[in-house]
Amino acid sequence: MAGSRITIKDLAARMNMSISTISRALHDHSSIGEKTTAEVKKLAKELGYFPNSVASNLRRNKTHTIGVIVPRIDIHFHSHAISGIEEVAYKSGYYVTIFQSRDLLEREIAITEILQTKMVEGVIACLGLETKECTHFIKFNELNVPLVFYDRVSKDCNASKVIIDDFEAAFKATEHLISIGCKKISHIAGCQTTDIFKARLEGYKAALTKYNIPIDEKLIEYTSDLSYEEGARCAKKFLSLETLPDGMFCANDYTAISAIQVFKKANIHIPQDIAVVGFSNYPISRFIEPTLTTIDDRAFEMGKAAAKLLIRQIEDKDHIISSETIVLKTDLIVRDSTNRGII
Amino acid sequence: MAGSRITIKDLAARMNMSISTISRALHDHSSIGEKTTAEVKKLAKELGYFPNSVASNLRRNKTHTIGVIVPRIDIHFHSHAISGIEEVAYKSGYYVTIFQSRDLLEREIAITEILQTKMVEGVIACLGLETKECTHFIKFNELNVPLVFYDRVSKDCNASKVIIDDFEAAFKATEHLISIGCKKISHIAGCQTTDIFKARLEGYKAALTKYNIPIDEKLIEYTSDLSYEEGARCAKKFLSLETLPDGMFCANDYTAISAIQVFKKANIHIPQDIAVVGFSNYPISRFIEPTLTTIDDRAFEMGKAAAKLLIRQIEDKDHIISSETIVLKTDLIVRDSTNRGII
DNA sequence: TTGTAAGCGTTATCAC
């Protein structure tokens, strides 16, 4: 790395001073004379001195680094969360080292081990799909390294969490469909081993129940990955029912969009014949026709909240860390796919 | 940080051995007996020992860390590039510390300074919009820290580069429009102070010239940021011409999609009346109606190529680093927005 | 095969 880097030792030699004086001067220590301080800084600048933070980290037992584990960086939701994390971290003088588990448990475990050797001061993680339990995270507790999960969290791990209320969001989405007059509301559900998708299904059911609409299992289609392809499959299933649903709540935007396109090809009008609500507020939902009513998943805010919480815990280390759970408010973004021009 | 972490000193005390023996055993040094090695490793595991890589980094003057500077993490192109970088880095035992400049020159400069103190072994950067020259990067040359730019690169900086051939891609896109019979081809151009957008305009012009189609400045609309809104504005401009263009090449997908929607509202058929080609292959281009013909920007591959090149340079440090430029092949993805059923 | 000791660049605790 260094093509002979300048160190405080070099500065000390040049100025005929001790390295401690140099170190203090560079840190504006009160006990050093103003002239000396100024001279030292001037020389440092001239010679292009930069502190070696590796050495400083070792000595002070602080790295100002937080480790982030996400399933994949290139997923819209995660890239926005990471952006929020970096934003907060940067402004607080922390650095973000990033790892993707690619939804592989083995890799997630390996990453937690790397993070220990790297002496990160805190960890933010979103669990991978394969991860059912999280014993590989408890070592952070033992080492007193704060840990914050976001979105896909683990119930049985003593850590802070930042989530949205998927139940409440789904409830709100379904209630919205009811409020515009839908009586027969279908649901495209995600993988039911994942808490967030389970909660979305429950919220849907609870809203129906509240308004005395019977829950009809024929109106619920389960998918494994909420893909564009599965959305089309579910839509065709609904088309084959005796009477078409007049409303549909989908656990994500891709299935909603895909289903809408299938309906349109079948000459069914959105939202007149069937009104549709998605989930996530992916950029595409603003661009398709009709524009899609959806729940904003607050990815950026989630990242920011996770980073703020983590940094607070890092810096409050003396106090007993009580793990904390933050639930972010979601917004229902009403667009044309549910706009029947009533109201 | 550490709530009393185990060190090799602790292991040494427990085993009545010197720390050097412990260190060697943990590294499978040939001169240590098999029994000792096994015993040391066993104890290390029992006590939950993890090496402190900060200390090791200081001693060996290596951090195995690469710094990445991007304008924004949450832009599709960059999140994919970062994903590629992380993928290659992880497999080679390097770690990725990430910073977003948010297109601010001041912040970009500050980040380069941080990266020096952090003793990163290499840097990958995509320049921000405000950056016109890159004196803040030359210090990496002086420190012998390899530097690779991707996508938005600087001409006057001695560094490696990974880019796509924007000129050739634009040429190919325009040629495709000509090949399906377009005679009057418009272009929505990006900010002309940015090389890549300039190259796309040049490629467009060159293709026209090759096929003896006159360049008509009225068919070229310049935008500052290629936003969705600007796409609509340009489309309306084209609609107001005496005769509508029969083909359009846009410097990104958003303007293409926006323009298509304006055309559709004006009862103009895509691709019969006007065929459209975008640029980037954003996910949305597969979902809109009609699906959008576009140039794939190879973001993930760009990230991978940048990381591979950088790591090669880090590890070849003895040799003289000759900066290297990699140009990735782009693909024209033909979809319905140019599918006139001719072939 | 193992131990001793120096040193990576910095910070911090003593002294003076």
Next chain:
DNA sequence: GTGATAACGCTTACAA
């Protein structure tokens, strides 16, 4: 105000 010096945890000549 400033200077020695030890220490952070690890690696690695050099000894033994």
